[in-house]
Amino acid sequence: MAATRITLERDPSVARAIAADPSSACESDLTAAPWSFDAAPGYGPGSSSADPFPAAAPVQGEIPAEYRDASDAELHERIRAARTTLGERVVVLGHFYQRDEIVQHADYVGDSFQLARAATEHPDAEAIVFCGVHFMAETADILSGAGQNVILPHLGAGCSMADMATIDEVEECWEQLEDVLGPLDKEDEDGLVPVIPVTYMNSSAAIKGFVGRNGGIVCTSSNARTVLEWAFARGRRVLFFPDQHLGRNIAKAMGVPLGLMPMWNPRQPLGGSTAGELEDSRVILWHGFCSVHRRFTTAQIDKARAEHPGVRVIVHPECPMAVVDAADESGSTDVIRRAIEGATEPTTFAIGTEINLVQRLAAQHPQHTIFCLDPVVCPCSTMYRIHPAYLAWVLEELVAGRTVNRIGVAPDVAVPARVALDRMLAATP
Template identity: 75%
Template sequence: MSITDVRIPAIDPSVDRTIQLVTAGAGAGSTCTPELAAGPWNFDGAPGYGPGSSMGDVIPVGSPRQGELPRAYRDATAEELDERIRTAKATLGDRVVILGHFYQREEVVRHADFVGDSFQLAGAATSRPDAEAIVFCGVHFMAETADLLSTNEQAVILPNLAAGCSMADMADIDSVQECWEQLEELYGTAPDADGRVPVIPVTYMNSSAALKGFCGEHGGIVCTSSNAETVLEWAFERGQRVLFFPDQHLGRNTAKAMGVPLDRMPMWNPRRPLGGSSSDDLTDAQVILWHGFCSVHRRFTVEQIDRARAEHPGVRVIVHPECPMEVVDAADEYGSTDYITKAIAAAPAGTTFAIGTEVNLVQRLAAQYPQHTVFCLDPVICPCSTMYRIHPGYLAWVLERLVAGEVVNQISVGADVADPARVALERMLAAVPPVAPRGAHPEA
């Protein structure tokens, strides 16, 4: 999807401009913290996920941090940065390809050659093998995936190294390996009469390259919210049960829709012996869920849905499967960001949508489809704190360094991890979901 020609619609797609107005007292609404109005470089030197992150999200020691952004970029106006990005991109031409996640700021995503969810961008990373550099406007695990799928000659660049993911950090390789050892001790390793092994590991795309490598080494696979059901079907054909990490909600919502009973989906808390479950519960399990979650999607509630229905009779409520189960159950439909985007695009004019996903995408869709009423379920403006670390200043900086012949903020995955991780990713890319997305409730 190319969006190099941008027209500012009647509805402003910029979350940043909205936050600036709200914090200045010139706009309606509220934001989760006024610090979001400041440039992210103000927080690069301190550990943490940045303004807007949950108080409970504790960043691991040693997480990447971004060095100081040169003053010329920090002091530049929005218009100046926009022009610098356009000029640098034009100069580089086919030497660079820019990937932008749906949750990115409007001021960044407008410069992307491809815009999509993690599944789509994983494919896009392979589409320009002749480009010298892939600039990934997303978060760290996405850039790692692009490095795994791109050629050895290509450099993958993350504009701000501090753009991590709290969900991805909730499952680290040491904890997963310890879990696996305990499960092997409980289940053994011998396949059953149908040739299915005791357990198959499945990692969500929102995880480190090390965990993708773990899955590749142990007969497992990667999934995204677009193909989670297809991936679980793949796993159930090969294993008696699944270990699903790091997002419990995507795993629970997907497996429940496939008919897996809730009492056969025990939780694994890495801080407790046997994950906090009994050996009987684990033996009877079909899906073992890791104790992880997305702080953005955990903000959505059933009360918000009830309020949307009361204030907008006939509203169509669509939420992301990273939302808690009770929220998914209360919605009309659920699906990936791509599912949400396509549902809005295909709806008859005049439809009202209440959307439960990250606000940058929701506000952009509201601007892109003015024939509808589209709003975020959460009235408090609180974007993904780590996606928000990618600011036009960083994008201008990495592109102008490329023009000068210098690669900065390169993301590289070592061969010992990369080789098995590619195996798991290739299995994911082959697990193409049905043409008609399965996300709607039967009555929807």
């Protein structure tokens, strides 16, 4: 399904909700401007603030004071003026989890899969401004044309889940698996190789390149089952990274026993498993997770059911298995959105995903009662780093003939990564 333009009938801004009641937020620092945290390495306040931060991760430099000091109204006017001047020379993509202050300026709004497709649909645009996180901008650069520039408004908008699997760790894992399973490119009597690598979209370009070089594929939360079917048709087992919960939930739904899904901890020999456990495995799960979706619990679902009889609970498959099992449904951000849009009668929905999307859906569908399972407002730390000041800055730099915050992927990585991404785009559920 294509990414879409979303029109907001009223402003359900998470930023305003936090400002009105900072005690309801996971961190009081969420009320501060994001440039307050640019000088120090880290994900910033929000759900990922406690996650380990890679030393080599990009850090956003200070933007000019004129943007930091501008009012909200001035920033929005400057963004609109720059968009008018640039016209079709620029395309702005916005992820579902972005602030509403950003989404209102996006040409397309969607999940990472939809926006990856949108990046390929405007070959004549000189620039693609990706209001998302770093791995998404890398993917757009890989899929876009040679003459196009992909821009990430805030270089510190990374992803702690993606950072939980580094290229060095994955290559070391691959070597250890080869010691246990033999040559990993050798087919057996059934034409299957010992293991197929599958990486979630939430991973670096280097990881996607590794997967492409080793016969693997990229998946999204919307096509993960189709991708695993593709992988099982080619290999005895799957190495799935970096999100353990998505891999476990999808494989379990496909009938893979939990006992055949050992965890790979990159800080332990053989990932913390025995050679026998790896030989018997069907899916080897990487020790990674999403800090937003790990916040959801079965106790929250129990509370929602007690307080709202008949509530329809839908959660993202990055949530822990017990949460997915306790929910009525699970699915990608777009699946959640379409479920709400498709409800013909007034319905109460309890949603287990990022708060910006949940509040936006509640604003767009006032005929329903829609609330987030987590009562504490705790947005994705890195998505939250992109503020209208950064968007105004990168757009006005384009007007002036300068490109800042360009995200580029080297050809030796981009070429095999494109192979893995093309396989993903072809794996339509």
